[in-house]
Amino acid sequence: MSVNPFSDDSSSPWSTSPTAQVQNEPTIESTLEKERLIKDIVSLRDGLRGLMVKVTEVESENERLRKDNEMLGVYIDNLTRNSVVAASNKR
Secondary structure (H helix, E strand, O other): OOOOOOOOHHHOOOOOOHHHHHHHOOOHHHHHHHHHHHHHHHHHHHHHHHHHHHHHHHHHHHHHHHHHHHHHHHHHHHHHHHHHHHHHHHO
16 A cells, blocks of 8 residues: 555646646747847837936926016016007107
């Protein structure tokens, strides 16, 4: 009488079948596909970083132009008021 209830190693719950071991091994095609996907992801990530830098630059330029526009608006308002005051003084 055997102590091991599993007389055949393949029927043991901890053993793996030979076909399962072969299926878990990566194939050349799957490895190449993974490498291609990683390269694509890295390329897209780098492109996204470049776009984020460009967005930051455009936002700062937009802020600078907004402030300049506001200053010019105040300048034009002051010129308009001075012109109205000067025109009323001439009469």
